[in-house]
Amino acid sequence: MKLKLAKTAVAVLALSVAAGGAWAQEYTLKLHHFLGAKAPAQTEMLEPWAKAVEENSGGRVKIEIYPSMTLGGRPPELINQARDGVVDLIWTVNGYTPGLFPRTEVMELPNVFTNDPVATNLAMYDMYDEYLKDDYAGVEPMFLHVHAGQAIHTVDKEIRKPEDLAGLKMRIPTRTGAWVIEALGASPISMPVPDLPQALSKKVVDGAFIPWEIIPALKLQDQTEYQIEGADKTRFGTTTFQVSMNKARWDGLPEDIQKAFRDASGRDWVAEVGKIWRNIDERGIKVATDAGNTHVTLTEEETAAFETALEPVVDRWIEDVSSKGIDGAGMVAKAREMIKANADESMSN
Secondary structure (H helix, E strand, C coil), X not given: CHHHHHHHHHHHHHHXXXXXXXXXXXXXXXXXXXXXXXXXXXXXXXXXXXXXXXXXXXXXXXXXXXXXXXXXXXXXXXXXXXXXXXXXXXXXXXXXXXXXXXXXXXXXXXXXXXXXXXXXXXXXXXXXXXXXXXXXXXXXXXXXXXXXXXXXXXCCCCCCCHHHHCCCEEEECCHHHHHHHHHCCCEEEECCHHHHHHHHHCCCCCXXXXXXXXXXHHCHHHCCCEEEECHHXXXXXXXXXXXXXXXXXXXXXXXXXXXXXXXXXXXXHHHHHHHHHHHHHHHHHHHHHHCCCEEEECCHHHHHHHHHHHHHXXXXXXXXXXXXXXXXXXXXXXXXXXXHHHHHHHHHC
């Protein structure tokens, strides 16, 4: 009889704990993105961030991550999935919807972004309220970030000077990246990054402007022979990303839950995200060189030739956004100032 009562008590306790756990998770949100579940973007950035939010909320928030577009659609549709409330949260490339985030594009420009994802992330964080916020109608950004920057990957041609790219077809995900490619005499081909391996293998493109980090995830070491970057890890622009929530969903959360998200998404976090992407970039190039690929680091003189060739891209962007009532020249000057200030701050700490 005592044994029966003990078993019953244990069962009741287990049920109450389970019920308590279910009750504690008052807010379950779906986060949708375009890369695989094992990509470092998920395992090293999205999962730790989600866990921090959940812990900050005292277990009241649960974030379910859906990789590889498993909730449907194509990568360029992610921003509208968030805006329309199809999903709660998305991680996406801003440039998948060209022209939709014109102010934030300033961080993508060659000769504005050079080689420092930490300083660039911090610059976006510091500039958001005054300079970037108007880009994000319909969503509430949790955080913005860049990757380590566009390097050159080619199937079978070594690139040492801008003229070496003439006539090549090169993949890029953003319109600013397309302008980079055009300025170098190549033809831009836009596609989401999951489509790249097949495009390379079928010679739909001759190469791509992307960071090293994506090499292992897409096995690009098998599709390319050369990986090229400038001196001191100089890159040819970058890509901006966002983790954002549907605005109505955000507005419906109580202040303490919003604080759980904000506390997980502050300056320390975006700096850490910059370090994460730099580190996984280093691992990516090692995969390529271990496979026998050639890692080309341009000399300072060769790098300067690219910088000269790409300065018209900055001018083109200034002219384009100025026609929309945005102070393009002021944005470029501010972005450069803030990236430098944050780089100097990072070095002094």
